[in-house]
Amino acid sequence: MDFNDQSIGNYNAKSNRYHELNYRKCGNSGLFLPPISIGLWHNFGHPDSFTNARQILRTAFDNGVTHFDLANNYGPPFGAAEETFGRLLEKDFRPYRDELIISTKAGYDMWAGPYGNFGSRKHLIASIDKSLKSMGLDYVDIFYHHRPDPNTPLEETMGALEQIVRQGKALYVGVSNYSAEQTKEAAQILKSMGIQLLIHQPRYNIFDRQVENGLLDELEVQGAGAIAFSPLAQGILTDKYLKGLPENSRAVKDGRYLNKTHITDEVLAKVKGLNEIAKERGQSLAQMAIAWLLKDERITSVLVGVSSPKQMLENVKAAEQISFTKTELKQIETILDS
Numbered sequence: 001m002d003f004n005d006q007s008i009g010n011y012n013a014k015s016n017r018y019h020e021l022n023y024r025k026c027g028n029s030g031l032f033l034p035p036i037s038i039g040l041w042h043n044f045g046h047p048d049s050f051t052n053a054r055q056i057l058r059t060a061f062d063n064g065v066t067h068f069d070l071a072n073n074y075g076p077p078f079g080a081a082e083e084t085f086g087r088l089l090e091k092d093f094r095p096y097r098d099e100l101i102i103s104t105k106a107g108y109d110m111w112a113g114p115y116g117n118f119g120s121r122k123h124l125i126a127s128i129d130k131s132l133k134s135m136g137l138d139y140v141d142i143f144y145h146h147r148p149d150p151n152t153p154l155e156e157t158m159g160a161l162e163q164i165v166r167q168g169k170a171l172y173v174g175v176s177n178y179s180a181e182q183t184k185e186a187a188q189i190l191k192s193m194g195i196q197l198l199i200h201q202p203r204y205n206i207f208d209r210q211v212e213n214g215l216l217d218e219l220e221v222q223g224a225g226a227i228a229f230s231p232l233a234q235g236i237l238t239d240k241y242l243k244g245l246p247e248n249s250r251a252v253k254d255g256r257y258l259n260k261t262h263i264t265d266e267v268l269a270k271v272k273g274l275n276e277i278a279k280e281r282g283q284s285l286a287q288m289a290i291a292w293l294l295k296d297e298r299i300t301s302v303l304v305g306v307s308s309p310k311q312m313l314e315n316v317k318a319a320e321q322i323s324f325t326k327t328e329l330k331q332i333e334t335i336l337d338s
């Protein structure tokens with residue numbers, strides 16, 4: 001990644017950027033999030049183009065996407081996305097800091113040894129300090145515990161989140177990949193310390209609906225919001241794999257988390273059917289997949305990844321049409337059951 005990119009000029013955000021999106025309240029908090037947020041898991045690492053990364057975030061913000069989601073280990077290598085974001089903040093977004101919700105996380109593998117992952121106070125406090133330094137920030141807006149830790153008492157992990165808020169290093173806290181039961185316990189512990197669980201970040205898309213088995217109900221009880229990650233099943237819920245495996249697609253280019261073994265004929269048959277419904281609605285499949293999540297008011301935001309500004313633009317337009325007829329919903333269920 002070449003940070004000395006001179007190919008695009010200075011950035012002035014579009015003045016009409018707040019005209020299009022309806023911001024959604026995050027649980028019972030006072031914080032509003034855009035219906036579509038952008039994640040930096042892929043496409044912001046060392047092998048990627050800095051100019052492209054820069055154009056992706058500019059396009060997002062110009063279209064009202066105020067929320068950028070990171071984690072300590074996004075890359076590759078681990079930490080690279082935060083470093084890239086730090087450069088982008090310096091070049092383009094510093095004047096807009098108060099208009100942005102920036103999140104990061106700790107919990108997955110980050111550095112060597114027993115303190116480099118999971119949920120000990122040691123890991124979380126060291127990690128937030130590292131993240132703030134990499135990004136050039138005084139605080140993040142949301143700090144998440146990235147995954148449950150079977151070996152650390154939840155009181156310790158939540159205590160670390162509380163400490164991070166009290167120290168002013170994060171304004172709000174969230175959890176990710178926690179079950180309904182773990183979320184309930186986490187929210188109760190935080191509450192006992194005077195902190196509200198702001199948000200949960202689970203995987204949720206048309207093909208993976210585990211959150212419907214209790215988690216979304218529990219979040220409502222706890223007054224917490226939800227931000228759905230991998231809403232396009234990493235790209236499967238688009239029309240891109242319908243005609244083979246494009247060279248520049250995640251399944252071919254990266255392969256760490258998505259590869260051709262996930263894109264079976266059975267999956268493609270369903271994608272084809274869903275694509276037809278999307279066309280009838282006047283949307284692309286990507287847009288319909290995002291809209292399908294936003295139809296539920298409990299979903300505060302849908303957290304997309306994109307490899308180009310064009311995809312960003314397409315995805316953000318999903319918010320223009322988020323209602324579904326009963327017939328459309330039934331047709332979708334029929335395809336999923338087939």
Ligand SMILES: NC(=O)c1ccc[n+]([C@@H]2O[C@H](COP(=O)([O-])OP(=O)(O)OC[C@H]3O[C@@H](n4cnc5c(N)ncnc54)[C@H](OP(=O)(O)O)[C@@H]3O)[C@@H](O)[C@H]2O)c1
Nearest residue numbers: 039040041229230231232233234235238249250286305307
């Ligand atoms: N908390 C967690 O444990 C966790 C886990 C995973 C992700 N996340 C967060 O969620 C974010 C999104 O996850 P994700 O990247 O898996 O999301 P996703 O939106 O399901 O997949 C993103 C990929 O889909 C393809 N795509 C997106 N829009 C498209 C369009 N309009 N047309 C065609 N293809 C399109 C692109 O792949 P190509 O490269 O093939 O173009 C893009 O990189 C991450 O960046 C991260 O912030 C969190």
